[in-house]
Amino acid sequence: KAGVTQTPRYLIKTRGQQVTLSCSPISGHRSVSWYQQTPGQGLQFLFEYFSETQRNKGNFPGRFSGRQFSNSRSEMNVSTLELGDSALYLCASSTDRGQETQYFGPGTRLLVL
Amino acid sequence: AQSVTQLGSHVSVSEGALVLLRCNYSSSVPPYLFWYVQYPNQGLQLLLKYTTGATLVKGINGFEAEFKKSETSFHLTKPSAHMSDAAEYFCAVSSGGSNYKLTFGKGTLLTVNP
Numbered sequence: 001k002a003g004v005t006q007t008p009r010y011l012i013k014t015r016g017q018q019v020t021l022s023c024s025p026i027s028g029h030r031s032v033s034w035y036q037q038t039p040g041q042g043l044q045f046l047f048e049y050f051s052e053t054q055r056n057k058g059n060f061p062g063r064f065s066g067r068q069f070s071n072s073r074s075e076m077n078v079s080t081l082e083l084g085d086s087a088l089y090l091c092a093s094s095t096d097r098g099q100e101t102q103y104f105g106p107g108t109r110l111l112v113l
Numbered sequence: 114a115q116s117v118t119q120l121g122s123h124v125s126v127s128e129g130a131l132v133l134l135r136c137n138y139s140s141s142v143p144p145y146l147f148w149y150v151q152y153p154n155q156g157l158q159l160l161l162k163y164t165t166g167a168t169l170v171k172g173i174n175g176f177e178a179e180f181k182k183s184e185t186s187f188h189l190t191k192p193s194a195h196m197s198d199a200a201e202y203f204c205a206v207s208s209g210g211s212n213y214k215l216t217f218g219k220g221t222l223l224t225v226n227p
Contacts, residue, residue, distance in 0.1 A: 033213065033215075035215075035217075042217060042219045043205075043215075044217075045215065045216070048214060056214050058214065090156055092215075096213075101147070101159055103159070104157040105156050106154075106155055107155075
């Protein structure tokens with residue numbers, strides 16, 4: 001089976017712009033979660049989607065949003081980018097049979113200038 | 114609320130030596146515990162997980178971890194380090210139920226010296 005894929009892998013934006021990141025889960029996985037990884041804050045949970053519904057949300061401002069499509073693919077959007085949004089954004093998918101393992105993609109590295 | 118503390122942000126061992134990476138957790142309900150490894154410029158790869166049952170869990174690449182409820186610990190060990198083990202290791206906890214998120218520790222960077 002193909003793993004979790006994320007596009008693009010690298011992205012450079014300027015302050016004030018917006019960005020959309022994409023995640024394709026492992027085939028058959030219906031749960032998709034997003035995490036932000038920075039040197040200062042480490043790995044932080046952004047949100048989780050299942051069957052196109054957001055089930056859980058982390059402590060991030062409303063500039064961070066996401067959605068999930070009927071084929072389980074997910075996108076996250078960050079509006080009005082700030083320098084502090086520079087990070088590695090990781091997507092993870094799982095089967096959602098109870099607390100099954102989350103499998104991570106390679107991430108999208110976002111640099112905000 | 115759940116939390117994870119990884120003791121030691123950087124651990125250095127010699128090739129062939131024992132690897133011990135420490136993880137303590139806090140959870141109000143029985144936890145699900147995970148160890149992930151991250152190589153440079155890559156995502157996270159699952160090493161092993163504990164959900165229920167046997168408290169000694171074996172994972173990939175010769176790693177294992179023991180769940181000790183009384184000590185709220187889930188330390189990761191490997192008897193003999195290999196150069197390819199050099200990476201960053203993350204311990205994570207999930208409380209199950211409707212809490213569909215992982216809470217991670219800050220990570221431990223493992224260096225293996227020849």
